[in-house]
Each structure stands twice: as structure tokens, then as C-alpha cells.
Amino acid sequence: MRRIILATLLLWGITAPALFPLDTLRIDATLDTVFHQVTGSVAYKIPVEPAAGTIEFQLFPNVYSSDSTPYMRRSPFALQNKMGDSQYGKMTIDSVFFNGLNVSANFKVEYTRGTVALPQGLKVAGGDLKIFFKTAIPSQGDRLTYRGKEYLLDGWYPSPARLLPDKSWYNPYYGGFSELVGDYFHFDVSLKLPTGYVVAAAAPPALDSLAESGQIVKFFFGPAHDFPLVVSPFLKTDSLDCGKTRLRLFYHSNEVAALGEIRDVALKTLEYMNNKVGPYQYEYLNVALIDFSMAGGIELPGLVILHSGTANLVFGRMFRAVIVHEIVHQWFYGMIGSDQVESPWMDEAVSEFFTSEVLEEYWGGESNMLDFAGFKLSDRNLRRFAAHFGGDGIKIAQPSYQFLNDLDYFSGNYSRGGLAIETVDNLMGDSLSGKFWREYYRRYLFQHPSEKDFLNLIGEIAGARLTELLREILHGDYNYDISLTNLRNERLDSLTVRIELICRKTGGLAFPIDYWVFLSNGDTLRGIWDGTIGAEAIEIISDSFATGAVLDPEQKFAVDRDWLNNSLLLSGSSRPAMRLASGLLFLLESVLSAVAGL
Amino acid sequence: MNDLRKAFGKLIAVRGLWLNLYLVKALTATAFILPLYLVTDSYLSSSLYSRRLLGDWDISVLIELFGGRIDLVPVFLLFGLAAAIIFLLIMQFLNGGIYYLAVSGKISPVQWSDFWSECGTNFKAHLKITAMMIVVYLVLLIAGLIFVNMVGMAGGKLTGKSAMYMAGAKALILMVIMTTASTFSDAVRAAITARPGVSFRESLRTGSDFFRPRVLRLAGFYFLTYLPFLATWILVEILALWTVGFLGNVVGIFLEFILFQICSFSRTGQKLWYLFFIGGRFREAVPGRFLPQQAELGI
Numbered sequence: 019m020r021r022i023i024l025a026t027l028l029l030w031g032i033t034a035p036a037l038f039p040l041d042t043l044r045i046d047a048t049l050d051t052v053f054h055q056v057t058g059s060v061a062y063k064i065p066v067e068p069a070a071g072t073i074e075f076q077l078f079p080n081v082y083s084s085d086s087t088p089y090m091r092r093s094p095f096a097l098q099n100k101m102g103d104s105q106y107g108k109m110t111i112d113s114v115f116f117n118g119l120n121v122s123a124n125f126k127v128e129y130t131r132g133t134v135a136l137p138q139g140l141k142v143a144g145g146d147l148k149i150f151f152k153t154a155i156p157s158q159g160d161r162l163t164y165r166g167k168e169y170l171l172d173g174w175y176p177s178p179a180r181l182l183p184d185k186s187w188y189n190p191y192y193g194g195f196s197e198l199v200g201d202y203f204h205f206d207v208s209l210k211l212p213t214g215y216v217v218a219a220a221a222p223p224a225l226d227s228l229a230e231s232g233q234i235v236k237f238f239f240g241p242a243h244d245f246p247l248v249v250s251p252f253l254k255t256d257s258l259d260c261g262k263t264r265l266r267l268f269y270h271s272n273e274v275a276a277l278g279e280i281r282d283v284a285l286k287t288l289e290y291m292n293n294k295v296g297p298y299q300y301e302y303l304n305v306a307l308i309d310f311s312m313a314g315g316i317e318l319p320g321l322v323i324l325h326s327g328t329a330n331l332v333f334g335r336m337f338r339a340v341i342v343h344e345i346v347h348q349w350f351y352g353m354i355g356s357d358q359v360e361s362p363w364m365d366e367a368v369s370e371f372f373t374s375e376v377l378e379e380y381w382g383g384e385s386n387m388l389d390f391a392g393f394k395l396s397d398r399n400l401r402r403f404a405a406h407f408g409g410d411g412i413k414i415a416q417p418s419y420q421f422l423n424d425l426d427y428f429s430g431n432y433s434r435g436g437l438a439i440e441t442v443d444n445l446m447g448d449s450l451s452g453k454f455w456r457e458y459y460r461r462y463l464f465q466h467p468s469e470k471d472f473l474n475l476i477g478e479i480a481g482a483r484l485t486e487l488l489r490e491i492l493h494g495d496y497n498y499d500i501s502l503t504n505l506r507n508e509r510l511d512s513l514t515v516r517i518e519l520i521c522r523k524t525g526g527l528a529f530p531i532d533y534w535v536f537l538s539n540g541d542t543l544r545g546i547w548d549g550t551i552g553a554e555a556i557e558i559i560s561d562s563f564a565t566g567a568v569l570d571p572e573q574k575f576a577v578d579r580d581w582l583n584n585s586l587l588l589s590g591s592s593r594p595a596m597r598l599a600s601g602l603l604f605l606l607e608s609v610l611s612a613v614a615g616l
Numbered sequence: 617m618n619d620l621r622k623a624f625g626k627l628i629a630v631r632g633l634w635l636n637l638y639l640v641k642a643l644t645a646t647a648f649i650l651p652l653y654l655v656t657d658s659y660l661s662s663s664l665y666s667r668r669l670l671g672d673w674d675i676s677v678l679i680e681l682f683g684g685r686i687d688l689v690p691v692f693l694l695f696g697l698a699a700a701i702i703f704l705l706i707m708q709f710l711n712g713g714i715y716y717l718a719v720s721g722k723i724s725p726v727q728w729s730d731f732w733s734e735c736g737t738n739f740k741a742h743l744k745i746t747a748m749m750i751v752v753y754l755v756l757l758i759a760g761l762i763f764v765n766m767v768g769m770a771g772g773k774l775t776g777k778s779a780m781y782m783a784g785a786k787a788l789i790l791m792v793i794m795t796t797a798s799t800f801s802d803a804v805r806a807a808i809t810a811r812p813g814v815s816f817r818e819s820l821r822t823g824s825d826f827f828r829p830r831v832l833r834l835a836g837f838y839f840l841t842y843l844p845f846l847a848t849w850i851l852v853e854i855l856a857l858w859t860v861g862f863l864g865n866v867v868g869i870f871l872e873f874i875l876f877q878i879c880s881f882s883r884t885g886q887k888l889w890y891l892f893f894i895g896g897r898f899r900e901a902v903p904g905r906f907l908p909q910q911a912e913l914g915i
Contacts, residue, residue, distance in 0.1 A: 275778050384674075392673045392857045399676040406683045499684075568664050582680045585664035594666040594677070595657035597860065597869045599649050601673065604876035606645040606696055611883045613700045614707035615798070616637050616714075 041065070042240075043203040045175050048232075049211040049249060054105060054155045054164050060175050061148040062203070066185055073116070073134045073147060074187040076200070078173030080130045081192045082107030082156035087129070088419065092194025093160070107156030109176065115148045116140070131189045132176060149176045161198070161246070165310035167215075172246035172318060173198050180466070190359040193419020195427045197358035202464050204240030211235070211249060218248035218268040218306040220320025239300075241464045242319035243355055248306040260285045263298050268306040273326045276337070280305055280324070283338055286380045287345040291372065294452065295349050296459035303348065305341075315340040317347030317369075335387050339373055339397050346372040354459060355466040362418040363492065364472060367435025371443065374398045374436070398440075402576070404433040408496070414438055415469060415492035430496075437576040438491045444574035445487070445529065446480045454479045487529045491577055498525040500569055501583040502533075504555075507563045517564040519586070522553040527575065534571045537562040565589065620840060623893035627885060630723050637714075638884040640706060642877065648699040652692055656681060670864050672857075708746055712738035714888070715809040718895025720906045734809070741808045744816055749801045753794065760793045792835065799834040802894050803827040810904030826901050834897075838890055845879075845886040852879040 047058025081089035113122040161172040179189040225236040316323040322344040346369040356364035377386040385394035408429030421427035477485035504520035535543040539562040568585035660666035668674040713731035764786040804823030856872040
């Protein structure tokens with residue numbers, strides 16, 4: 019059945035150039051482990067006549083070409099390069115041929131953007147482009163790097179720029195925090211490398227043969243928008259079936275202890291995402307453990323990179339969250355593409371949201387991040403904490419290169435973004451939520467939906483008001499606070515009481531908000547505040563006094579910055595503060611004992 | 617072991633001092649926690665969400681409390697730092713009397729006039745040792761962290777419980793290093809007490825001469841006195857969780873508070889116990905001014 023689906027998709031891809039403009043990318047390359055470089059060629063067909071009469075492609079390794087590139091200026095690796103005897107990365111184009119004609123003279127490079135102007139009158143559609151390249155692999159990089167004999171190769175070949183439906187080229191601007199963007203292809207990759215190396219890729223090699231002074235491995239994989247590799251002579255492999263997917267693990271001998279956790283988490287994440295969103299489309303899910311990239315985890319199509327050194331965080335539970343997050347990316351980034359440069363929230367924020375969903379489903383909602391000596395913390399609450407650290411004026415939906423530092427990027431894009439998606443998902447409710455994600459998958463599988471597509475689909479499924487709410491959160495200043503500022507009882511006569519509560523909100527959120535009023539007779543009155551204006555007094559006539567009230571009782575508005583002020587209890591209790599003070603007193607006494615001995 | 621038993625007997629004999637020292641610690645801490653209580657109570661008392669704190673140490677409440685008021689965190693950390701500095705100064709004053717009792721062994725009954733006199737006489741010397749030890753602790757902490765991280769290179773690949781055990785092992789190594797330094801500090805303080813008139817350098821030498829050949833034994837006995845406290849601490853944590861989880865009301869919180877204070881009280885006792893032990897050992901090795909009067913035999 020899977021083969022039929024893939025064959026159908028392939029056929030659809032070939033016959034629908036607007037969706038799959040470039041169907042097969044042939045890469046023939048050699049990895050030089052002495053000089054740490056890759057040389058080779060990339061060949062593909064240009065399916066339609068580009069609007070500008072030029073052909074564009076991406077030279078991602080140039081982001082590592084100096085400490086002062088837009089990418090490296092925001093990167094911690096720049097400092098390391100200055101400190102050590104490091105090799106910068108660079109992609110050199112030796113020659114470009116179009117239909118056998120050498121057009122290298124018309125080739126220009128501007129940072130990561132390669133452009134070839136073709137002679138006038140030349141028919142471009144259907145023509146064959148072949149690019150000969152040489153990539154110097156940087157010693158300090160996040161997704162293209164090496165250490166000793168081990169390599170992480172992402173963006174290692176000249177990748178075609180995206181051809182948009184209006185036939186213009188989209189060549190992303192790789193500033194700080196930008197991830198690779200590409201169209202969907204079928205990859206036909208041949209890599210020559212020294213013998214004894216193991217290659218972790220999205221699929222096992224279709225052919226692994228010995229050649230003169232080395233081995234040649236061939237891969238067929240797709241549809242995917244990238245084809246990265248981990249190459250190392252030290253990798254060991256293991257595999258097991260996770261339902262219809264075969265999980266392949268690549269690890270070092272000292273990382274064996276992590277494998278059980280990875281298997282368990284992968285199995286559960288695949289199960290959840292297959293059910294909630296849609297089936298994982300590839301035959302293999304590959305996880306490679308490395309410890310020489312500074313990123314905690316990197317999502318790549320069909321391949322997840324995990325930095326094994328992060329395992330100790332929060333007694334290993336953070337590692338679990340990283341595994342879930344990167345596997346969720348197989349859907350939101352991998353199979354449902356997006357523009358990671360211009361709209362990074364569309365993969366990161368959505369993946370953060372689903373990370374919490376998976377963790378809650380299998381490890382509970384209260385303490386999936388920490389459960390030790392009575393201390394409890396969930397991934398969701400950790401996200402609420404991290405959301406406070408982003409600077410003012412940061413928008414969730416801003417392009418990756420506009421984030422100025424790690425705190426802004428991770429807080430704004432991941433944490434606030436994740437809370438934004440959680441808010442919308444909560445407000446849709448279980449049935450519409452399931453419908454939305456399944457439809458999003460069905461409609462945009464192996465495509466690149468835009469923010470507009472995402473918002474429109476929410477509108478279709480859950481109404482225009484929710485679309486407006488999400489648009490506002492994505493582009494707003496993230497200073498939302500819902501609060502209940504007054505609760506009053508007034509006896510009107512012996513039988514009736516007028517209850518007044520004042521609801522307030524700052525920062526927008528024009529959306530109905532639930533409230534509950536607790537009565538002295540034990541009943542709970544439930545109502546909805548329309549939420550169209552910033553503050554409103556709600557009057558209720560009742561036969562009992564109110565003892566307390568709460569706005570947004572189910573905490574659907576995850577973007578609300580303070581959940582403490584959402585409720586008012588008339589008979590306030592000092593017990594929480596007393597317990598907190600008691601605990602902190604003991605903590606301070608322990609510190610004093612440690613400092614002064616007694 | 618016999619010495620430990622004797623030292624424990626002395627601890628029981630000065631239980632009034634033990635209680636008072638604990639109270640100094642508890643009152644200093646309370647003075648700084650009280651403002652925090654008043655501030656947090658105004659946010660937590662009327663909120664339904666804060667009730668989560670009544671069952672567990674639910675960190676989400678603290679996130680809501682401090683997340684939006686991140687400026688309060690450094691204020692409270694400064695409060696803690698101020699409390700630590702004030703308590704440190706008070707203890708340098710009291711150390712004169714405490715070490716006098718420990719090294720001289722004159723505890724039944726305690727001569728309080730001698731105690732206070734010793735407090736005043738050796739205040740500067742104890743302050744000097746503290747200043748020196750702060751530097752020593754910092755250097756050892758940095759070196760210790762580098763060491764445990766080298767040890768933990770393999771631990772970097774661990775996950776789950778294995779990672780937790782490795783973290784525990786690292787903490788234990790650090791604790792051994794810092795405790796050994798602390799026993800050295802005790803030896804120097806004992807030297808100052810036994811021979812108050814000599815120079816600081818001479819006291820350091822005397823303390824070192826006592827410390828070096830006995831380092832393992834001293835650290836070992838420290839851990840022996842620490843074990844009952846550790847057991848108390850673990851028991852208190854379990855009982856406190858059970859008490860609050862089961863009762864969840866003011867009674868539960870009060871019982872938890874009492875349990876915490878029992879633990880804090882036992883920590884004061886543990887150190888006093890150890891001081892009486894090391895004081896006795898020191899007097900045997902370096903009697904100084906506590907040399908027993910020689911009886912002249914009129915032969």
C-alpha cells in the first residue's frame with residue numbers, strides 16, 4: 019500500500035510541475051577526508067521557463083565562509099573560529115553547464131546565492147543543468163561540520179533555489195538562525211568515500227560497492243527537500259520496527275545507554291503523530307547520535323541528529339523532549355514543508371506544541387520534565403517560563419534573520435510560538451483540532467504552505483475569528499494578560515444576590531473567554547465573557563453568594579502571561595505563601611549552614 | 617568511635633547552646649524570608665491557581681509568580697546573600713566561644729563569661745580564616761568542577777536514571793573535596809583557640825601539622841557525624857511530602873514547617889558534634905593553653 023502511495027505521489031510529482039518543479043536531483047560526489055572537502059556535481063532538469071531568464075541555486079556552505087557573514091555574526095561558532103586553528107566553510111563552483119553548453123562565464127555568486135544568466139533566446143524549460151562544485155567543510159559549524167574523521171553534512175551540495183508558482187526564483191537570505199530551505203525532489207545520490215566509513219542517511223544505501231581506493235554508496239530517497247548525511251568510521255548501527263516504519267539508530271559505543279530511551283520515545287512519537295496528523299511517509303526513520311555539533315538536535319528529512327552530550331539535562335528528561343521535538347519535525351518541516359527562513363514559527367512553534375502533546379500523552383501532564391522529591395515541572399510550564407525571556411517587540415512570526423540573539427529566537431519562536439499554537443488548538447477543541455491537523459497534512463503533504471495557507475485553513479475549519487486571533491498573536495507584541503480584578507456580592511433582597519465580577523485583558527485577544535463563578539451553595543455558574551473590549555463588569559443575579567470566580571478556568575489561553583491573576587477567591591488563604599515561605603526558609607537555613615558551618 | 621560517643625555526650629550536655637545556635641540561624645533566615653512571604657502572599661492568597669502549591673512543590677506556581685516579575689528574583693537573591701553575609705559575621709564572632717568549648721572541653725558547666733570573652737578575643741582571627749577559606753573554597757570548587765566534568769565525560773552520554781546517578785556521583789565527589797577543606801578550616805580554628813597569642817602564619821602551620829596526617833580520618837569522621845543528619849533529612853523530606861499531601865491544610869503546612877526545622881536543628885547539632893570530636897582530638901595533639909596542670913610530686 020505504501021509503495022502504491024509513493025508511486026502515486028511520484029507520478030503526481032512528475033505531472034504537476036507547479037508542485038514538483040524539479041523532480042530528480044542527481045548528486046555524484048567524493049568526500050575527501052584528508053582535506054575535509056566534498057567535490058562533485060549536481061544535475062537536474064529545469065521544468066519551466068523561469069520568469070527572469072536566469073537559473074538560481076543555493077550555496078549554503080558560504081554561510082561559514084568567515085566570522086562576519088550574516089549567519090555567523092549571530093552564531094557562537096564565530097568566536098570558536100577566532101580562538102582556534104579552524105577551517106572556514108565555502109562552496110566553490112568550478113563550472114556550470116546547461117544542455118552541455120558551458121555557461122560558467124555567466125555565473126555569479128553573492129553570499130549563498132548563485133545565479134547563471136542564460137544566453138537570450140535559449141529555451142530553458144526542460145533543459146539539463148549540471149553544476150560542478152567543491153565544498154570546504156567548516157570545522158566549526160552547526161549543520162555542516164566535522165571533527166576528526168566524523169562529518170555532519172547538510173547543505174553540502176549546490177541546492178536549487180525554489181521555483182515559485184509565478185516562475186520566479188526564491189533564494190532565501192541566510193541570516194542568523196536560518197535553516198535550509200528547498201523544494202521537494204527525488205534524490206539520486208552517489209558518494210565516494212574511503213573504506214571503513216559508515217554513512218547515516220535518510221535511507222539505507224541501495225548500493226555499497228568497493229572502488230579504487232574507496233567505496234561508493236548510492237542512495238535513492240524522496241520526495242524530500244534536503245539530503246543530509248552523517249559520515250563516520252566509528253558509527254555502529256541498530257534497527258527495529260516501529261509499526262510500519264523501520265527505526266535505524268547510528269551511535270557510538272559509549273552512547274549505548276541512550277538507545278533504549280530513543281527507541282521508546284521514537285515508537286511513541288511515531289504512534290501519536292501517525293494518528294493525530296497523518297502517516298509517516300518514509301520507510302525509514304533514522305536517528306544519529308553525534309557530539310560534535312553544538313545544536314541539541316537537528317531535524318533533517320528522514321534523519322534526526324541528536325547531540326548525545328545533552329543527555330544529562332534535567333536528569334535526562336530534556337533529552338526525551340529533544341527526541342520528541344526532532345521527530346515531530348518529520349511532519350512539520352519534513353513532510354509538510356514551510357519556509358524556515360521567513361516563517362520559522364511554522365515548523366518550530368508547531369513542533370514545540372506537538373512535543374508537549376506527545377509528552378503529556380505518554381508521560382503525563384504534570385511532571386514530564388521533573389519529578390523529584392516533590393518538585394514537579396512539565397514541559398508546558400517550562401515553555402511558559404522561557405516565553406518571558408524574549409525581548410519586547412519580538413514577534414512570533416518574524417523571519418529568522420530578524421532575531422538578534424538566542425534568547426529572542428528560542429523564546430520568541432519556540433516558546434511563545436508553541437504557546438500560540440497551543441492556544442489556538444485549545445480554542446478549536448478536540449474534534450476540530452483533529453480535523454484541522456489531518457486536513458493540513460492532507461492538503462499540504464510534500465508542499466510548502468505559507469502562513470496565509472495555515473491561517474486560511476484555521477478559518478475554514480474553526481471560523482474567521484480564530485484566524486484573526488492567531489494572526490494577532492503571531493504579529494503582536496506578546497503582552498497578553500487576562501485577569502479578574504474584582505468580585506463583589508450585593509444582597510438585593512432575602513432571596514437574590516447581585517454578583518459583580520470585573521474581567522480585564524491587555525494586549526488584545528479579542529475572543530470569547532469562559533468564566534466560572536463558585537457559589538456558596540456549592541454550585542458553579544458557567545458563562546462566557548465576549549472579550550471584545552478591554553474591561554467589562556459582568557453582573558449575575560443569583561440566589562447564593564459568590565465565593566470565588568475564575569476567568570479562563572481551563573487555561574485555554576496559553577499565551578496569557580499570568581495565570582495567577584485569573585481567579586479571585588473571596589476568602590483568601592495564606593496557605594500557599596506560608597508553604598512557600600516555609601520551604602524557602604529551610605532552603606536559606608541550609609545555605610547558611612553550608613556557608614557558616616552551623 | 618569512642619571519641620565520637622564522648623563528643624555526642626558533650627553535645628547533649630550543651631543542648632542549650634545547640635538550641636540557641638539554631639535559633640540564631642533560624643531567626644536570621646526568618647528576617648529575610650518574611651518580606652518575601654508578605655510580597656508573595658499578596659499574589660497567591662486570592663488565586664485559585666496557587667492552590668497547586670498545597671499538594672506538591674509545583675514549580676509552575678513559581679513560574680507564574682516570578683515569570684512576569686523577573687525583577688523580583690535578583691531582589692530576593694540579594695536578600696539571601698545579605699542574610700548569608702550577616703550570618704557569616706555573627707558566626708565568626710560566636711566561633712571564638714564555640715571552638716573554646718570544643719578544644720578546651722570545659723563544658724560542664726559552661727562558663728558563659730569565658731565563652732563571650734573568647735568570642736570577642738578571637739573574632740578577628742576567625743574572620744581572617746573565613747576570608748582565606750572563601751578563596752580556598754572558590755579555587756577548590758573550580759578545580760573540583762573541572763575534575764568531576766573530566767570524570768563525567770562518559771556520563772555525558774547517559775540518560776534517565778543513569779544520568780541521575782552520575783550527577784549524584786559528581787555531587788558526592790564535590791562534597792568530599794569541600795568537606796575536606798572544611799575540616800582543614802576547623803583544624804586552623806582549633807589551633808588559634810589552643811594557642812591564641814601566636815601569629816596567623818604559625819596557627820596555619822599548627823593546624824596543617826594536625827590536619828595532614830589525619831586528613832582521611834577527619835573527613836571520615838565528619839561523614840560519620842553527617843550520616844544521622846542525612847537520615848533525618850531524608851526522613852523529613854518523605855514525612856513532609858506525606859504530611860502536606862495527606863493533610864493539605866494549615867496543620868499539614870505547620871507540621872511540614874516543624875519537620876523542616878527539626879532537620880535544620882539537627883544540622884546545627886551535626887556540626888557541633890563534629891567540633892567537639894575534632895576539638896578533643898586537637899587537644900590531645902596540641903594541648904596549647906589547655907595542657908592539664910602538672911601535679912608536682914614532692915619526692
